[in-house]
Amino acid sequence: MKTPGTSTRAEQREASRQSVLEAAAELFSHFGFEGTSMNSISDKAGVSKQNMIYYFGSKEGLWEEMLDWLFANVADSFDEVLYKGRSVDQISISDFIRAYFEVCRRHPAYVLIPMLEGVNDTWRSKMIAERYLSRHVGRFNRFVRACADRGEISDVEPLHLQNLAAGGAQLFLALAPIWKLAAGKDTTSEKFIREYAETVVRLLKPAS
């Protein structure tokens, strides 16, 4: 039996919020903050614009909630694909790269939004950097040092490695439309990304 009254309303509201967040992530990630209108989000989500603003307060508020929602989803995927309860010490650089590429493939907006926003120094860039990337960069640096100590990778500046390990797939995934047009290949397929991960892993192996 469905509980009547407030419970159903709350459920309805949550469902609407959810579909707005999904639509917002999709549109913001493709057209940027300025290039995305509240009309297009509400159309895509099937929620009236007025209610959407009522839920999220403003376009800025919606963007902010979308960001937190997105990064929470990504963190869940990371746990599922990579950590599975393991600690950082138990993860090899190959595992990391392969898993990272896979997570990026599953969450296009995770790749696209920092890419579109990171071009400028705005409140949105600041929010992405402060809430998420700073922690990410620090954690990655510690991970790289551990891998280097174990002799798993050749001696590479962590930031360079981060760019090689994470950035390459980001470009293939984010710029898939233009890669398709220019090179005629689908750079988002699971196979393509897996093979690229293998290339990167191979190049990073220390010359024994």
Next chain:
Amino acid sequence: MKTPGTSTRAEQREASRQSVLEAAAELFSHFGFEGTSMNSISDKAGVSKQNMIYYFGSKEGLWEEMLDWLFANVADSFDEVLYKGRSVDQISISDFIRAYFEVCRRHPAYVLIPMLEGVNDTWRSKMIAERYLSRHVGRFNRFVRACADRGEISDVEPLHLQNLAAGGAQLFLALAPIWKLAAGKDTTSEKFIREYAETVVRLLKPAS
């Protein structure tokens, strides 16, 4: 002595067009097509909006002329930095990567515009791909095969190599604001880019 009459007018017009193109490249490359207004371009260029539209017909027309102008400038830089009259056979992969990074550093818009536009399949992506990137990709593939034949690089899929060789610097340069915020480093400095080029070159060396 300045020639009077039509000549001066043509010069004036050319100077105005030039300053509009510069402003347009700067703004389009940071805020995207939708995110850039004709008002902001005309303000930055110091040319009235009405005359700007008179010169370029429309926002679309201006974008198109800006693209050709930009890629022509980039081609000049490539000639200056890399080719210097040499043929492709005389250029090593190290030279290429270092030069490519330097050209990207000199022309931020060359990196940013394909990045912001390449996310979607629009008339602008098509124009970038058809007029420029397709040729670029084909040329690069031939170059890579030549390098591989000479044993200069380990056996890597050309598209992967292209992404490693070209993409890495693009991300550091394009996303400099967010890298600065997240990692506290200026990833656009000549020194930083040179060092990153050296890392890439080193990793690509075949394990002898």
Next chain:
DNA sequence: GTCTATACCCAGATAGAC
């Protein structure tokens, strides 16, 4: 809580005087 109607602003583009 959810609708209709609308206020208000800025976008791109045009008309017409000079």
Next chain:
DNA sequence: GTCTATCTGGGTATAGAC
């Protein structure tokens, strides 16, 4: 060729009925 003035459309956000 370059201005002033203006049109039309779409943007975010709000007011108020229900």
